[in-house]
Every structure is written in structure tokens, then in C-alpha cells.
Amino acid sequence: MKVRYLKLTVLILVFTLLFSRFLMPVSAALSEINLGSASTFGLLANTMTTVGTSVYGDTGAITQTGIPFLTNGSNHINDSAYNTANSDLGNAIINANSQTPTIIGTPGADLGGLTLLPGVYSYPGAVNIGTDVTLSGNDVFIFQIEGTLDTVANTKISLTNGAQACNIYWVVKGATTLAANTSFEGNLMSESAAVTVGINTTINGRILSQNAVTFTNPGPSIITVPTCVQALPTPTVTPTVTVTPTTSALPTTVTPTATATSPAVTPTPTPTAVLSTATPLVTPTASAVVVAPTGTPTATPTATPTATPTATPRTMPVPTYPTGAPVDGKLIGESELVEIWLLPNGGIVIVAQLPDNTKETGVWSFDLGGVVYTIEGNRSVSYTVLKAPVGTYNISVKFTPQSGPVYSFEAVPVTVPTVTGGELPNTATPWYNMLLVGSVFTIMGVVMWRRKLRE
Amino acid sequence: MNNMNMKNKVKNRKRVNLISLGSLILGVFFISWAMIHIQKETAPTVYTENTNLTSNNVIQQNAFKSNSFVPVETSYPISTPNHDDILYPIRPLEGDTIGNLTIPALKQIIPIIHGTDEDELEKGIGHFSQSVLPGENNNSVLSGHRDTVFAKLGELKLGNTLIVETSAGIFTYKISAIRIVHKEDLTIIVPTDHAVLTVITCYPFHFIGAAPDRYILTADLI
Structure with a gap:
């Protein structure tokens, strides 16, 4: 009798699963909307x-x-x-x-x-x-x-x-x-x-x-109007660190590993912007330096707006800058087109934009003392690093467009102070806790043994 | 009936024997295991009579000389530091060894690891990553286990020196304050207006169980 009910249950279960597969709505594939x-x-x-x-x-x-x-x-x-x-x-x-x-x-x-x-x-x-x-x-x-x-x-x-x-x-x-x-x-x-x-x-x-x-x-x-970037590599969750060989004469015993443990809010794709100090940079009057992909230094290109003349001549309105400055931030470093803001929680916000009316889509990369973060974007960006390195170092910003030369911005030195009200690290080892547990067991054993002896 | 009672009593007695014996054995086992680890040599000392402890201080352009511990408010003035002030152009990642701490009074040289998770504290002294690196002009915080690297920290006195050697140079600090605070005190890790080294470990040093307090050494760069 029990076996019969078991067989019936299995049969009903299998049937329900098979049937529900057909009842489940086929999810429509997500498709781009043709404008x-x-x-x-x-x-x-x-x-x-x-x-x-x-x-x-x-x-x-x-x-x-x-x-x-x-x-x-x-x-x-x-x-x-x-x-x-x-x-x-x-x-x-x-x-x-x-x-x-x-x-x-x-x-x-x-x-x-x-x-x-x-x-x-x-x-x-x-x-x-x-x-x-x-x-x-x-x-x-x-x-x-x-x-x-x-x-x-x-x-x-x-x-x-x-x-x-x-x-x-x-x-x-x-x-x-x-x-x-x-x-x-x-x-x-x-x-x-x-x-x-x-x-x-x-x-x-x-x-x-x-x-x-x-x-x-x-x-x-x-x-x-945005441009869809198709050619960029598939984004990965773990940012990879590109360690820039320092040109400084200071000896270094620091050996950063290949994977950054930085808890950046924005996971980044594999960086396509390789920060090579071997590439000679030409520094024109503008603060954004253009570096040709082949490594040949070039002068800064001038962005020529191609606006159709309107009926009434007018001057170009000055865009608000910085576009992504945090309300509660403190400015700790800046150059002509880059601003670095410090947040109360120890994070920093990097606000940057391309020079003049340059309209590009590509990858922004930010080098914080050898730790590199990247994000796709266009002419302006506001990037938050939740746990920025603490101390004094340079922040270097680069923009690699889909095509064309790379924009390298002047390095911005910043000082991020020691955090305020940091929690004291937990310096306890398990051994004293184990000592406590062992003591408790020992006392229990002794008490029970003595009780037994009395009986 | 009397036989049943007798049998039950014998059973109970045997059970109690087993439990009490088991507790004793477990207790002794845990205590032994803990004591072995606590007594194990864990502070690597590469300190000999010939160890050169002469400090060649890196000259810092903006270094302040102060014997007092003065925490500053967070409203620090906006200033763009010179490139010469950048002691560490490449910042370390968690787990990197950034240098050594030499304690002449205890004849100890202990490695400093960036980060204060258990993985780092197992290897030596941990550098609290949300504090500046040693030598930089602010509060650099180090922490270590009371039963390993900092087992003898209580023997240090005011005026004793702590020497930190990193890629940026050798920095000598002099102990200016010793305090005991609750483990949840939030007034220790704060910015300072000059180069300070704060060293933290659990207190009391031989407390059985999780120590409720922290032993804090504060030292100023000299």
C-alpha cells in the first residue's frame, strides 16, 4: 500500500514539473529599442x-x-x-x-x-x-x-x-x-x-x-546624445591593478599584488588604459595632454565645435563645473579640468572633464598611487572611490576614447588624512578565549567528580 | 523494585563519570593547546649586538616637532602638498610588507604588514589601512596581538624610542603617552597635525578571554 502511494506521488510530481515547464511564460528577450x-x-x-x-x-x-x-x-x-x-x-x-x-x-x-x-x-x-x-x-x-x-x-x-x-x-x-x-x-x-x-x-x-x-x-x-560602446572588452567585477613603475629614486620594498582589494563601488572592466611612464608626454599650455596610441607625442588637438549657426548670434553658455561635486565634500586637490573631493566617510570623488567641447566616449582611468580604477564614460565623469588610500600621493587621470589619441591629465597631488573616529582593530587571538573555555571545562569536570566522590 | 533502583543508580553514576572525565580531558586539552600557542616564539627578533639602530631621519619639509598629542579637527586647511612630500608614490595593498618596527628597549625587530585583518596580524604588526603610512605627516596606527608581537609592550616607558624602517626611510619616534582605553574608544584613531605613531594592543595582557581594553602607546616623530 505504501509503495503504491509512493509511486503515485512520484508520478504526480514528475507530471507537474513537466507540465509547468510548458505553462511557464517564455521570457521575451531583451532587445534594444529602435529610435x-x-x-x-x-x-x-x-x-x-x-x-x-x-x-x-x-x-x-x-x-x-x-x-x-x-x-x-x-x-x-x-x-x-x-x-x-x-x-x-x-x-x-x-x-x-x-x-x-x-x-x-x-x-x-x-x-x-x-x-x-x-x-x-x-x-x-x-x-x-x-x-x-x-x-x-x-x-x-x-x-x-x-x-x-x-x-x-x-x-x-x-x-x-x-x-x-x-x-x-x-x-x-x-x-x-x-x-x-x-x-x-x-x-x-x-x-x-x-x-x-x-x-x-x-x-x-x-x-x-x-x-x-x-x-x-x-x-x-x-x-x-550617447554613443553605444561596442568594442570595449567584457567588464569584470574584479578590477586589475596596473602597477606603474615609479620613476622616483626612492628604493621600494612595497610589492603590490596583481589584484586590487580596493572596495570600489564601481566594478570596472579590464583597463585598456595602460599607464606607461615610458610614453613621453608633450605638455602644451592646456592641462589635458594628448598622447598618441603609438607613443609618439603630439600637440594638443583643438576641438572645433561644428554647431549650425542659429538665427540669433549668442555666446556659448558656460557649463556648470564641476558637474559631479559632492554636496558634503571638501576639495583636496585640483587642476584645470580635474577636481578631487574628500568625503566625510574617507572616500574621495574624482570629477574630470575633457577639454573644450570634446565629445568622446571611452574609458576613464584613475591611478591613485598605483591602484587603478576605470569606468566607461564620455566627456565628463564623477567617480567615487569608497576607501581611498590614506596619505600623500598623486592621482593621475586618463581618458582613452574609442578611437583617437589618449588624454592624459596633469597629476594632482592629494593628502587624504587618517580617518576620524576609526574603530580600534581587533587584536585578540583565539588562544585566550580557548584558555577560558578550557578552564570552564576543567572546573565543570572537577565539580562533577567531587560530587560523585561524595555520593 | 530495589534491584531496579540499584541498576538505575549505577547507570547514572557511570554517566556522571563519563561526563566529568570528558570535561576534565577537554579542559586540559584546550588549556594545553592555548598555552602552547601563547608561549610559542612569535615575535621574530633579528636583533643582535651589531644591529645598527642609528636612525637617519628622512627630512620632512613640513615636519612639526611636538611632544604633545594634539588631535586636530577634520576641518583642516586645503593645501596642495609639494611632490617632495610624497614619501610613498606607490601605495601598498592589504597583505604587503611595508617595513619593520625596531624596539631597542625590548631588543625586537618585527615586520609591519599593511592591513589589520587576522591574516596580517598573524605575520607581524598590522598597519591600520585607514591611517597614513609611517613617516607621513599625520597619525600612523599600528596594532598587534598581545600574546605574540606585543607580548612585552607593557615594559616600555615614556621616552623609549620606536624605529620604523620603510621604503621611504628610517623614522624614529619617541613615546610621549601611554594610555589604557576601552576597546570601543573612537578617540584614538584620529588625524593629528604632526607625524605620530600610535601602537595598539589588547589589555590586560594576560586576561583570560576577550580582553575588554586596549593598551595605547603614542609616539612623536623626532
């Missing part, structure tokens, strides 16, 4: 109001108030290019909303403080970004938001582990508000409600709307 002709636009809107707005890419609208400063792009007012882009945007929004969600969120969700992996996130209501959020992974992120999308001032969206702005899509049905000093990543696709952009906001992506887009007075804000 069509809208992909060249950094800013697209039905009604556009700009003030102090710089766009690296095209802009287009039916009606426009204020004229954005353009680099590598054209302004299209109610022409065929705009109409085609607007139509392609509509198709892209439909396509994005048709993707099968992999994560269902809750209305009023706050993404602040989270680290999100690639996938299709569906929110049946509003979404807030109350503090910094991290998107991690070299794949597509789609956020389907039925309600509003709001960021809090000074919020930053960070990309780690190969995540790229070109693969991030925020598809919003309700109104969108990017508060002041927001650092936004990805393509904001607004279906039917207004987008408001606060002052000092940087968008590494696009704002594509079928409604109004308004930039808050007095600006400035910067939109940069």
Missing part, C-alpha cells in the same frame, strides 16, 4: 522652451521658445525631419511598452539607493528617485512608468559594470520632473505629458517627448 531617426536628436518636443541649454545632437519641435546651443547637430522646427523623428518616437514608445516586464514595481516606488540590473521594469503608478540610484550591467534597461517620474535635487544615476546610457529607456506616461542638479542617464521618452528640467541638470541621453519640454530659468543644462 529610428529620433536617435540623432538630443531634444525632441511638441513645444520646447529652453534657457541656457546645450545639446550635443539635433533638436526639434513644432514651436520653440529660446534657442539651445547646439554642437554636432541641427535645429528642426516643424519640418520633415522633425515629423519623421516624432513618428519614429511614437513607434519606439509603443515598442518599449510592449516589452514583457521582468519586474513589476509598485506605485510610488522610490528607486533611490537601489542597484538595478538590466530588465524591463513596469510601474503601475508614479516613480521617484529620492537619492542616487545605480544601474549595473551591460544590457538593456526599460522602465515602463504609468505615472509620473520625479527626481530629487542633486540626485545622480550611476552606471556600473558596463551599463550604457544608450541602452536605458525611461518610458513615462505622466509628467516628468528632473530637479536641479540631477545627473540623468538614458533616453527619456515622454508619451503625453510635460517634461520639466531643473537648473544645472546633465543628461547623458536624450529627452524625446510628444508633449512640452521646459527648461527652468536660468539654466544651464546639458544634453549629450
